[in-house]
Amino acid sequence: MLIDSGCKSNLITDKAWEYLKIHKVSCKNQTKKPNKILLAYGSSIPLDVKGSFETEIKTNGKTDPCSIYVIKNGSRNLLGKDSAIRLGVLKVGVSINHVDQELSKQFPKFKGILVEIPINKSIKPVIQPYRRIPIPIEENIKRKIKELLDADIIEEVDEPSSWVSPIVPILKDNGDIRLCVDMRRANTAILRENHTLPSMDHLLPKIRKAKYFSKLDIKNAFHQVELHPNSRYLTTFVTSSGLYRYKRLMFGVSCAPELFQKILEKMIIKCEGVINFIDDILIWGSSGEEHDLRLSQVLDVLNENNVLLNKDKCLYKVQKVKFLGHELTPEGVTPLPKYIKSIQEFRVPNTIEELQSFLGLVNYINKWIPKLATINEPLRELLRIKLGKKANIEKYWTKKQDHAFKCLKEKLTKIETLGYYDVKDKTQVIADASPVGLGAVLVQIDERGPRIIGYGNRTLTDCERKYSQTEKEALALVWAVEHFNTFLFGKEFDLITDHKPLEFLFSPKSKPCARVERWVLKLQAYRYKIKYKPGNTNIADPLSRLCKETNVQPIRDDHICQIVQLAKPHAISMRDIILQSGSDLEITNVKNGLYKNQWDESVKTFKIFEDELCFYDNILLRGNKIVIPNKLRKQVLVAAHEGHPGIVSMKERLRAKVWWPKIDKDVEMLVKSCNGCTLVGLPNLLIPMKRRELPAEPWVDIAMDLLGPLPTNDYLLVVIDYYSRYKEIKITKTINSAQITKYLKEIFSRLGYPVSINADNGRQFISEEFKNFCAECDIKLLNSIPYWPQMNGEVERQNRDILKRLRISQLEKKDLKETLYEYLMMYNSTPHSVTGKSPSELFFNRQNRDEIPMLKNMNSKEDYSEIRDRDKLQKEKGKEYGDRKRRAKDSEFIEGDKVYLKNMERTNKLTANFSPTPHVVEKSVGGDITVRNEETGQRLRRNVIHLKKIEGSWNSIRDETTSSSGGLGSKDYNEAN
Numbered sequence: 001m002l003i004d005s006g007c008k009s010n011l012i013t014d015k016a017w018e019y020l021k022i023h024k025v026s027c028k029n030q031t032k033k034p035n036k037i038l039l040a041y042g043s044s045i046p047l048d049v050k051g052s053f054e055t056e057i058k059t060n061g062k063t064d065p066c067s068i069y070v071i072k073n074g075s076r077n078l079l080g081k082d083s084a085i086r087l088g089v090l091k092v093g094v095s096i097n098h099v100d101q102e103l104s105k106q107f108p109k110f111k112g113i114l115v116e117i118p119i120n121k122s123i124k125p126v127i128q129p130y131r132r133i134p135i136p137i138e139e140n141i142k143r144k145i146k147e148l149l150d151a152d153i154i155e156e157v158d159e160p161s162s163w164v165s166p167i168v169p170i171l172k173d174n175g176d177i178r179l180c181v182d183m184r185r186a187n188t189a190i191l192r193e194n195h196t197l198p199s200m201d202h203l204l205p206k207i208r209k210a211k212y213f214s215k216l217d218i219k220n221a222f223h224q225v226e227l228h229p230n231s232r233y234l235t236t237f238v239t240s241s242g243l244y245r246y247k248r249l250m251f252g253v254s255c256a257p258e259l260f261q262k263i264l265e266k267m268i269i270k271c272e273g274v275i276n277f278i279d280d281i282l283i284w285g286s287s288g289e290e291h292d293l294r295l296s297q298v299l300d301v302l303n304e305n306n307v308l309l310n311k312d313k314c315l316y317k318v319q320k321v322k323f324l325g326h327e328l329t330p331e332g333v334t335p336l337p338k339y340i341k342s343i344q345e346f347r348v349p350n351t352i353e354e355l356q357s358f359l360g361l362v363n364y365i366n367k368w369i370p371k372l373a374t375i376n377e378p379l380r381e382l383l384r385i386k387l388g389k390k391a392n393i394e395k396y397w398t399k400k401q402d403h404a405f406k407c408l409k410e411k412l413t414k415i416e417t418l419g420y421y422d423v424k425d426k427t428q429v430i431a432d433a434s435p436v437g438l439g440a441v442l443v444q445i446d447e448r449g450p451r452i453i454g455y456g457n458r459t460l461t462d463c464e465r466k467y468s469q470t471e472k473e474a475l476a477l478v479w480a481v482e483h484f485n486t487f488l489f490g491k492e493f494d495l496i497t498d499h500k501p502l503e504f505l506f507s508p509k510s511k512p513c514a515r516v517e518r519w520v521l522k523l524q525a526y527r528y529k530i531k532y533k534p535g536n537t538n539i540a541d542p543l544s545r546l547c548k549e550t551n552v553q554p555i556r557d558d559h560i561c562q563i564v565q566l567a568k569p570h571a572i573s574m575r576d577i578i579l580q581s582g583s584d585l586e587i588t589n590v591k592n593g594l595y596k597n598q599w600d601e602s603v604k605t606f607k608i609f610e611d612e613l614c615f616y617d618n619i620l621l622r623g624n625k626i627v628i629p630n631k632l633r634k635q636v637l638v639a640a641h642e643g644h645p646g647i648v649s650m651k652e653r654l655r656a657k658v659w660w661p662k663i664d665k666d667v668e669m670l671v672k673s674c675n676g677c678t679l680v681g682l683p684n685l686l687i688p689m690k691r692r693e694l695p696a697e698p699w700v701d702i703a704m705d706l707l708g709p710l711p712t713n714d715y716l717l718v719v720i721d722y723y724s725r726y727k728e729i730k731i732t733k734t735i736n737s738a739q740i741t742k743y744l745k746e747i748f749s750r751l752g753y754p755v756s757i758n759a760d761n762g763r764q765f766i767s768e769e770f771k772n773f774c775a776e777c778d779i780k781l782l783n784s785i786p787y788w789p790q791m792n793g794e795v796e797r798q799n800r801d802i803l804k805r806l807r808i809s810q811l812e813k814k815d816l817k818e819t820l821y822e823y824l825m826m827y828n829s830t831p832h833s834v835t836g837k838s839p840s841e842l843f844f845n846r847q848n849r850d851e852i853p854m855l856k857n858m859n860s861k862e863d864y865s866e867i868r869d870r871d872k873l874q875k876e877k878g879k880e881y882g883d884r885k886r887r888a889k890d891s892e893f894i895e896g897d898k899v900y901l902k903n904m905e906r907t908n909k910l911t912a913n914f915s916p917t918p919h920v921v922e923k924s925v926g927g928d929i930t931v932r933n934e935e936t937g938q939r940l941r942r943n944v945i946h947l948k949k950i951e952g953s954w955n956s957i958r959d960e961t962t963s964s965s966g967g968l969g970s971k972d973y974n975e976a977n
Contacts, residue, residue: 001079003090009038010057010066010083013074014050027053036069048072062087085293107151107248109226110267111306115249115259116228123189125162128182130238133169138240140177141169145239148179153223157243161236163189164243181237183252190234193258200324201486203275204333208420210273210284211330212291213321216298217313218264221279222256224308225249225263267305271297282323291317325364332417332451335365340412348405352391355382362408367454368415375411378404419444419451427493430533431480433472435465440480442487456483463936471516473499477506478519481526488526495528506530515935572635578618580629587620587629605661625659633660637670647671672951679900679912681948695723698843699751703758703795704765706735707802712816716802717743720795721754724842725832727798729824731817735762737769748777756780758792785928785943787904801827825850834874891944893929897921901931902946914948921947 001012012020020027034052039045050070057064057079064086084090133141148154163186170178207213218224227235227247235246235253249256257278264276273294274283283298285291295316302309315321320329327334342361349355359379369375378400382393425444432439437460442453460467464475477495481488497503505512506520507530581587590606590613593599599607606613612622620627628636640654650667671677695701701722708715717730717740730743748754757774759765761783774781784792802823809819828840829848840848893899899921900914919931919940927944 001077003084004078005081005084005090007078007080008082009036010068010080011038011071011074011076011078012068013077014070014072016077017050017070025055027055029054034069038069038071047074057083057087059087059089081296082293085289085296088289107153107220107223108306108308109224109248110263111304113263113305114226114228115231115263117231117234117253117255117259118191118193119231119234120189120191125189126185127162127164128166128185128238130240131166131168133167133240137169137171137177140175141167141179141239142241144177144179145241145244149244151223153248154244154246155232157236157245161233161243161245163234163236165235165237167237167239181235181246181250181252183235183254186234187252187254190254193255193262195258195262197257197261198275198277200326203277203324204326205421205423205487206275207282207284207328208422209286210328212285212288212317212319213315213328214283214291214295214317215313215315215321215323216281216283216302217310218279218281219308219310221260222249222251222253224306225260267307268298268301271301274298277324280323282321288317329417332419334415334417335368339364340415344409344412348397348402350392350394352382352393355379355393359383365412365415367456368418369411369455375404375408416452419453421453421487422446423491427488427491428496429480429484429488429493429528430496431473431476432498433460433469433476435460435469435472438472438476438479440476440483442484453487454484456480466936470499470501470505473497473502474505474516474519477502477530478522481523481528488528490527492527492529494531496531496533498532498534500532503530503532572632572639574619576632577626577629580631581618581620584629584631587627590620590627591615622659625655625657628658628660633666637666640667641670641674644674644677645671646677669951675916678948678950679914679916681913698723698726700755701758702754702756703792705760705792705795705799706762706764707799708735710806710816711810714816716820718795718798718802719744719747720798721839721843722794724837724839725794725835726839726843727824727827729802729820731820735764737764737767737773740764741770741773744773753777753779756782758782758784758795760784760789760792761786785941787902787942787946790943891924891927891929893921893924893944893947893949895921895924898950899929899931899947900950901940901942902948904946918950 001010030051030053032051034049036049036052038047038049040047048071050072052067052069054065054067057066064083066080066083079087079089081090145154149156165181165183165186168180168182170180172178225248227249232245232247235250236243237245249259261276261278264279264281268274268276268281271294273285273290274281276282281298283291283295285294320327322328322336325336325339327336339361343358343365346358346361349358359376362376382396382401385396421442422444425446428443428445428450430441430443438458440456442456443450444453445451458479460472464472467475477497481495495506504510505516506523510520512520586603589600589603593603593607594610594613594615609622613627614621636654636658640650645653647668650671651664654663654667699721702719703722704717704719706715707718710716714731714733715735717732719728719730720726728747730747732739732743757779759781764770765781766783771781789796802820805819805823806816809816825848829838829850831838831841835842838847840846897920898918900916901919903912903915917933917935919933921929922932922939923930928941929944929947930939930941931947932939
């Protein structure tokens, strides 16, 4: 038979068929006149197919079951390409003439593909002006435009276009021009294609058994995809010779990568052993024959779709290939040598930006080096100094950093090869925790032994570092599984720890604390077995000792949604009431009282309603209301609180149907102890005002605050004296502690040091630098309660007056600084509504001269004792009115109370008013409360209105509602507290 690589089918003549019948060759599934049309090369007349059959062809020890067609009056027997490749008698070489053809004048395009770019029509089109091009490259650009026109990639625009973008020429090393279009404005109207680009984590497991690779590169890939005429106007660009637009997909269109990925995936979907990332195609095989067959199939598909490849960038049948920043071999995956070389040749960084660039390069090889975070730690310390942009780090560069820098380069000579993940192999996740970090290793085991798939590590947050060691080890298990979720979900695996107690904590019989229980619930979706291995044999142990810093996502409470759903109480049937009433001691005593007039002391409450009580079918009734037995009362309360009614609504709902002694009190306790109602409820009432006493003289107690930014990007430092209400204002663009201190020194040089300064909790006023300044000047610094500006009310009130004048100035288009000086002159010269004297007169014992005329001898010394009385009277009136209006009452918080804190950063309308994290009251002085977080130990200072007392603990869990507890005493509500 003649081997014909251009023929897909196996053909024999009718004479050969007669020969096979004479020699009784085994032939199956013989068919006369099969439904198959065959054409000879260069002819449009079909061959006369006499019949077909199935048989086996053997040669060189190989067998190929195949179909053969019998051609009437045929001249030769032909062995088709597919059978020839399977039998090993036809080799596919690197010369692929039928695909890698020479570029004709018109650039080829994919067969039958016409893409339309999705548009957001609500975006208003933008016509951008022409950007002038440097004169030396004008001719190059004209030549490039002519090439694109001749290749049918662009076309001239002879009509107005709603979108016009400028060109950005890029000069290549060889002097040629790459013509780019600035599509940034147009991209705002382009919708992204909802097609995900593949990741290496998902691609690598597919090539786990590969021995040979081929990589194909599509030449000018986007230009081979034709654009729909309705989308071409988006690509219109302006040049010195007029408007042009693209007829093909182009670089710069935001959705182009996803569109091309989607098109090529559909094109090669039926081919085995092939993956693509945009225009890069990777083919592999576990043997040379399998690789050649797969490559041939892919090339056929590309040829059928008129795809043009870049001959210079294609590789055929190699055992090492570079793909998506990785070097792939039959043994595993390594980083590209060029990246390692870049790190090794990196000079010692001099600025913070150079250090960040170096660490960015190093982060690329993170998954290959298990102790990378340990080596990097001295370098990362420099990033925590919080230096400014382009700051020089030479003075911070010590021997420790130099050693880390050199050690890192040395480690790059020993890069490990990571294995390929195989879903069929036994899988282990090894996790460990240290006081500062977590470490994890993903390992797979086959007949050749274990291989490492990947490393992972991260540091613990400040809060997590305060966990017990058992909790840290439990967290390590959960984090490790979530880190390798791509490889573990839906597969059985071993979860290995060096902490023995976790074997029990993660077992079905354990009853861990709430935090660990949440972690256990997170892992319920995985199929794993906990196994203990001592620390000295745990390869994850060193990874956790010093790890890279990461932003950790907060624990999500939605992992227990399933338990919440299961917690819904059952409806209470009459049968349940009859059964429980028969065994309830209290109801039995009531029955004795009604029928035998023997009232026990324990049911004296019922005796009051003796005339209203009766029994019906063994159920005790009070009028038309059912008296609920003790064991069902909690279940009734839980059912009545479905939907979270308030106290009044819940009482009315129950009173209509049921009753028992002290039912109202039980309702009040239940609603107050409901965490949900507490967290979203209204804040506490304000406490009565505590007015500040007037100081004995000026400049004893002062307050200060920052106001801004203004439209000029300036800030105002406002300083006010509590005695005279005298005000100083400084204008500044810098608001750090050093600048604030500088202005205060200037003020104090004229007016002297005050006794105390009241300020809020701005970072300028709580820094160590500012605290040290106050201590050096013997000034007492009093910071207000966080999130409670009313504590610094005098200066806050003055800020409102200042803002009012500045807004008027802006409306009148006056200079803001001039307006500020005019206001300050007016304010300090005007009698205050409380004192009756101007701030300047009280402060300096004289009146300021201004535009308004005055007698020369008006500055007479007076007795200002009545000012104190007027100040006290006005403050008492304000306190009385404010307390009455706000219904203020004294704080009831005492040391040891458990409270919730108000949520100061609400993310949406459904965010609770209070945070569910419990705190303990440590100190209570009027409305100033200091609390401590029970888990982390963190202390916070808050106003009483920001706290909500935890009355108890209530959980609507079925086990609790059906428990045999007798009634609802305080113990039921406070057992968790």
